[in-house]
Amino acid sequence: MAMGRPVLAVVSGPPGTGKTTLARAIAAMVGCPAVIRDEIKQGMVLASPGYQAGGNDPLNIPTLHAFFGVLETLTKAGVTLVAEAAFQDRLWTPHLEPLTAHADVRIIRATVDPAVAHQRIATRAGLDPHRAAHGDQNLLDDIAAGRHALDAFADIRLDLPRLTVDTSDGYHPGPEAITAFLTKTA
Structure with a gap:
């Protein structure tokens, strides 16, 4: 990591691209915490x-503010x-940009074919009762009705x-390349 500054690895991408799983894997590889926006929201739902x-x-x-409050504190x-x-530009950039004063921010964009993402969303909607807080079924309905395109991110x-x-x-790229991306000095 860069001397004297922490790294903030921002894992972004559309629904169903494996962001959460990737974020947890990266945190384990690097040996640092992972802050997952949907988990903060789930805590608020409870x-x-x-x-x-x-x-x-x-x-x-409120979830957006709590999430960025945690990132700023850390x-x-x-x-x-x-x-x-998700870290889409319009909503998230105004909150992300100030964090560059405190950390070396690196963007990791998770991607898959939209059909794979759709299947992942359908699977998790049926398996995880906590996902109900995140509207996966509504998202599937919007996709089916043509109101949402997974590749329009x-x-x-x-x-x-x-x-x-x-x-x-x-x-792909693999863990070694991801770690090298996060640990290279600017």
């Missing part, structure tokens, strides 16, 4: 009786970490080092 996902979700904005403290969320436009990782079958 404290919100009667919560229903979808539409104008009242937890989205990077200011000098903690190297992995942060996982607006990447972060900040001028930061970036690496695309295909998660279709393992990780």
Whole structure:
């Protein structure tokens, strides 16, 4: 890692691309914490009786602020970490850009064929009862109705080092290349 500055590895990508699994794997490879946006939201859901996902979700904005509050606290403290969320440009960049003052931010974009992503979303919607908080069934309905395209994703436009990782079958590039990307000095 760069001397004196932590690295913030930002794992982004559309739904179903394997972001969370990749973020956890990277954190284990590097030996640092992973901060997962959906897990923060799930914790908020548990404290919100009667919560229903979808539409104008009242937890989205509080989750965004809690997520970036955690990232800011940890990077200011000098903690190297992995942060996982969709990180689409319009909503996320205004919150991500200030963190570059505290950490060397590196973007890792998870990708797969949209058909693979769709299958992953369908599988997790049926297997994980906690995923109900994240509207996977609503997303599947929107995809089927043509209201959402998994390949219409607006990447972060900040001028930061970036690496695309295909998660279709393992990780390509592999763990060594991902670690080298995160540990190279700027």
